[in-house]
Amino acid sequence: MEKNVVVGDRKSVLLNIYCLAIWLLVLSSGAQADTEIAIAVSKTPLSAPFYVAEQEGFFKAEGLQVNLRECLGGHRCMQDMLAREVDFATCSDMVITQQAALGKPFYVLSTFVTSADDSQFVVRRSSGITSPSDFIKKRIGYVRGSASHYFAEVFLLLGGANPESNTFVELQPEDMPNALYEGQVDAVAIWQPWSYLALQKSKQNAFVMDVIRPYTVTFNLTGSMALVDSNPQATVRLIRALVRAEQFILQNSDDVKRLVQQRTGMGENVLDAIWPGYHFHVSLTQQFLLTLQNEYYWLRQQDTEGKQFTRESLDFMDYIVAEPLRQLDVNRVQLVPALD
CATH class of the missing domain: 1.20.5 (Single alpha-helices involved in coiled-coils or other helix-helix interfaces)
Structure with a gap:
């Protein structure tokens, strides 16, 4: 017993x-x-891959517990990351150029969408402007240090207008619809959904000036050096989730547009019109690198006293970390070997 x-x-x-x-x-x-990360994403249709990855569980499938923190503009998302409030941030190429030129510490990990139509010039009809040549002594709203700033000047130059003959009024994106409506400015250079909201606010007294697109904007994933250096596999898993989101967008565009509508408040008709102009593809290309270099040249031209941007050139390869994307798909990295 x-x-x-x-x-x-x-x-x-x-x-x-x-x-x-x-x-x-x-x-x-x-x-x-379960790696916890925080990502600052701009509230725009350009951020669709992040909205999709969250809703479809692609982040979770990669063992990531992601907190998406929406901000009104990639320039603010970048500032949140530089302030160490988030680990990653989405922003346009111009924001990258501006902050790199200022010597700020961060990494560029990938482009995830390009568009030639996202930024627009919304004009107040009562201003008398009917073509770019009419931009003489006009007030133009723009967002400093963003794609809006670069877009505005290049738009005017390509249209035959002299940017210096106008007054540039610094605004935040959410202030532009009301500024245009009240006549504080004659036009605004801004991205979606704010151009749509500006048109909605001013109704018949506003229109989009349709000319040759000045340049193709890229929206990009940037990361804090601390997180990327200490946990490179989390970066790989994050990018893999975005690649899955890219594939989902290509196969389910109607569902994704409905999701973007919910997240941005944009109207269905407007989103249908601009959606074909978005090219969602996770990549690092030589064209992206050239855009950054051109923008730095433009920044130096703006620095008339030569005190802020003293270097003749800037090596953006010091900021680009291609290895995480290259691990997933070497063909998505198309940078000149001699520079990489």
């Missing part, structure tokens, strides 16, 4: 040890997989 009790107790102890080991293994693997 005693023997049976001892054997029974031994089995019970072994079973408990086995269960404890399994529990600890599961707990340990879960702790390794």
Whole structure:
């Protein structure tokens, strides 16, 4: 009888040890997989891959617990990351150029969408402007240090107008619809959904000036040096989730447009009109690098006193980290080998 009790107790102890080991293994693997990261995303249709990855569970499938923090403009998203409030940020190429020129510490990890139609010149009809040549002594709203700023000047130059003959009024994107409506400015250079909201606010007294597009804007994933250096695999998993979102967007555009409508408040008709202009593709290309270099040249031209941007050129390869994307698909990285 005693023997049976001892054997029974031994089995019970072994079973408990086995269960404890399994529990600890599961707990340990879960702790390794669930990496918490915060991403500042601009509230725009350009951020569709992040909205999709969140809704479809692509972040979760990669073992990432992601907190998407929406901000009104990539320039603000970048500032949140530089302030260490988030680990990653989405922003346009111009924001990257501006902050790199100022010597700020961050990495560029990938482009995830390009568009020649996202930025627009919305004009107040009562201003008398009917063509770019009419921009003489006009007031133009823009967002400093963003794609809006670069777009505005290049737009005017390509249209035959002299930017210096106009007054540039610095605004935040959310202030532009009302500024145009009240006549504080004659036109605004701004991205979606703010151009749409500006048109909605001013109704018949506003229109989009349709001319040759000045340049193709890129929207990009940037990362804090601390996070990317300390946890490179989290970066790889994040980019893999975005690649899955890219594929989902290509196959389910109607569903994605409805999701973007919910997240941005844009009207269905407007989104249908501009959606074909968005090219969602996770990549790092030589064209992107050239855009950054051209923008730095433009920044130096703006620095008339030569005090802010003193370097003749800027090597953006010091900021670009291509290895995480290259691990996933070498063909998505198309940078000149000599520079990489």
